[in-house]
Structure formats: C-alpha cells, structure tokens
Amino acid sequence: MNLDEAQRLVAAVPHWHHTFEILPGLVTPGSYDPRFLLDALGLPADLSGQRVLDIGPSDGFFSLAAQRRGASVVAVDYRSKEAHGFGAMEKITGATFDYHCANVYDLSAATLGTFDHVLFLGVLYHLPDMMKALAIVRSLCHGTMYLESHAANDLPSEHALARYHRHDALAGDITNFWSPNAACIRDMAGDCAFDLITDKTWGDRYFGRFAVSNEPARKRKLQLGYGLCP
Ligand SMILES: C[S@@+](CC[C@H](N)C(=O)[O-])C[C@H]1O[C@@H](n2cnc3c(N)ncnc32)[C@H](O)[C@@H]1O
DSSP: OHHOOOHHHHHSSOOOOBOOOEEEEEEOOOOOOOOHHHHTTOSSSSOOOOOEEESSSSSSSHHHHHTTTEEEEEEEEOOOOOTTTTHHHHHHHHHEEEEOOOGGGOOOOHOOOOEEEEESSSSSOSSSSSOOOOOOOHHHHEEEEEEEEEOOTOOOOTTTEEEOTTTTTTOOOOTOOEEOOOHHHHHHHHHHHEEEEEEEEETTTEEEEEOOOOHHHHHHHHHHHHTTTO
C-alpha cells in the first residue's frame, strides 16, 4: 500500500489508542506508546507453531508483534475492528487475524481452544467481575498469561485491596470499574490457578507474568465460588 492511501486509512479511524510506526514513515496518532510493555512481556523471539490470544487488542500493536514472531493469533475485543484501529492496521500492514467481536465473559475453550500465551493487557480494570474474568482467562490458557493493569499502588501493599470507581470516577470513563493493588492481583490470579513468575509496579500500573497451575486443589475455591462441580 502506498503512503497516501495508508495516511487516509489512519485518518479515518475515529480514535487511536496505540502510537506506533504502522508503515515506514507513518506513525499512528495514539496517546499510548506500548513498546516498553512489549519489551517487558519477555515473549519468546520465535513463536512459530504457538497460539497467542490477545484479549482487548485495541489497535492491535501486540497482535501484530506476536504474529510477526510467527504466532497464530486470535484477537478478541467487544468493539468492532472499525471502532478502533485494528481494521485499518490489517489493511495497511497486510496482516490478517482471527478477530472475534465478543465480550471476555462470553469466551470459552470449547469454541476458541486453549493458548500457549494469553495477553491480558490493559483490560482487568475495565471488568466488573475481575475473578470471573480471570477464571475464564485461566480456562483459555495452558501456558503463560501476561497481565497488565491500572493498579491502586497507593493502597497498603501488605493487604490485598482494590478501589472501586463509581460511574466515570477514573479518568471520566465509565468503562473503568476497579483498581486492584499488586497483592490483590496476585491473590486473585493465584486463586484462579495461576502461579506468579515475576511482576512489577510503576506509577499507577502493574505488570505480572504467570504460569498455569494444573493442581486440582488450586481450582477448588473457584469451583465452589461459581458453583461448578469438581
Ligand atoms: C485500555 S485498552 C488496552 C489495549 C491493549 N491491550 C494494550 O494494552 O495496549 C482496553 C481494551 O479492552 C477492550 N475491552 C474492555 N472491556 C472488554 C470486555 N469486557 N470484553 C472484551 N474487550 C474488552 C476495549 O475495547 C479495549 O480495546
């Protein structure tokens, strides 16, 4: 695609979240540069033959990065491809994805299968029921889960705490529900049968890398909580 056509497609997108060089010499006008997080993820350089699930991909920076490393990528967002830059990204780069316009609460391994890597980046705090979402994410993952979130790093770190945001109290955005602290994210993920590999906080953000646990006892609390038979 030539630069003029690509510029026209970029300009037609109502709102860009990611800023990145989508084509040599063409940078998308988002407010968030995600390159530091891609580095922090520590994804293998070669993802050939591996399945990656990108939950809440927005404009698709991470989906594209994973596909360029050889992964088979499934992307799921409750907004359509055209409501953000994902559709334009596909047209401009020539990359195509298995994109599902769906809510995270409606995902299941029965329809999507399970994944080696699940990217759960910038989504947790948009979800009213964090535990249910993490349980669903666990059911879709047989390898590594990467979780990045807005976080209440100002709350006491020795207790698992979360701050609820009434209406649009966080950033004037009604899609924001919770800001958990790091201890809360670790405990919720742990009770969803994820083992922490490494994590860190900065400003009002959190990032953690988790491996799945297959110990039946680790799933017991969730099975009771959601009324699932063991
Ligand atoms: C802050 S953006 C994060 C984008 C990208 N993952 C990143 O980290 O840069 C949150 C994304 O999650 C999507 N999202 C929020 N709630 C969702 C839900 N319940 N089901 C599916 N997608 C959701 C939004 O549409 C948006 O694309």
